[in-house]
Amino acid sequence: MARLDASDLATRLGREAEAVCRHYLDAGRRQGNYWQVGDARNTPGRSMFVRLKETVKGPAGKWTDAATGEHGDLLDVIRESCGLIDFADVIGEARSFLSLPRPEPAPAPKERPGKPAPSGSAEAARRLFAMSKPISGTPVETYFRTRGITALHGTGNLRFHPRCYYRPDDHGPLETWPAMIAAVTDLNGRITGAHRTWLAPDGTDKAPVETQRKAMGDLLGHAVRFGVPGDVMAAGEGIESVLSVSQAIPDMAMAAALSAAHLAAVLFPETLRRLYVIRDNDPAGDGARDSLIERANAVGIEAIVLSPVLEDFNEDLRRLGLDTLRANLRGQLAPQDVARFMALAA
Structure with missing residues (x-):
């Protein structure tokens, strides 16, 4: 993809406003055609409204904080929620986000399928990724730092699950361990599988289990x-x-x-x-x-x-x-x- 300027990026982000909000403002929730949260730093609350669809009032992605009068676009959301200072870093994060997988929003409880997704299927992988959370401040971040990996911008397709199921074999007892969940995607960004790396509770190493990594879903050709x-x-x-x-x-x-x-x-x-x-x-x-x-x-x-x-x-x-x-x-x-x-x- 050719490099985009700030205006182009804001427009592209606006087309996926709900996905941006679910990723960077996950302390909030959708209310009609708006995403409602405390502020652009992802504080829980209800004073900030992000427009999710273009209307006569303006384009998608524009937001207003009723408590402070602040307003802006989704580049401002990325800057504030990620704590970025240099605008070049904001641009880089935005460009990286546009390549990330977009799992479908979880259905409301009354719409949720009555039976679980088949074990190891692509659908099970998508559900696992959707249930996980960003890695910032989690044992996944600690794990990477112990391995010398400190620059983690653009890693939104990696998430953390605090209690990921682990079974050593078909007959062994079911255990739970913290895990890094990686989304496996096709060339269009659709999640086709997931990769789990089980970690020690403090993140300083992998979990003390026999098989520390397992993949699920459709992997061939994807990454x-x-x-x-x-x-x-x-x-x-x-x-x-x-x-x-x-x-x-x-x-x-x-x-x-x-x-x-x-x-x-x-x-x-x-x-x-x-x-x-x-x-x-x-x-x-x-x-x-x-x-x-x-x-x-x-x-x-x-x-x-x-x-x-x-x-x-x-x-x-x-x-x-x-x-x-x-x-x-x-x-x-x-x-x-x-x-x-x-x-x-x-």
């Missing part, structure tokens, strides 16, 4: 996506590895396919012209790399491999540091992409 893909993007296996690369190249769109087999099958956006393949130093990673490169080249997409120094890029980030990781990646990018994606990351 956990970060950023808006255009003519250049990067794709890898694990969420932690992909986000480690994103620490050094924060403006490049990325996708985590969750396994070597799924990386080899990930689908390409129509606009893609150059693909960076984030590899792990293992035989399965090499096989996925070769298959993905072959598929990309067959449809005219240039494929470039990004290789870590150690086992994977998260290990590089934790043991070698961000500066060394950035220098290693700088040497592997096409020169035009260094200027485009890394000029402001040094």
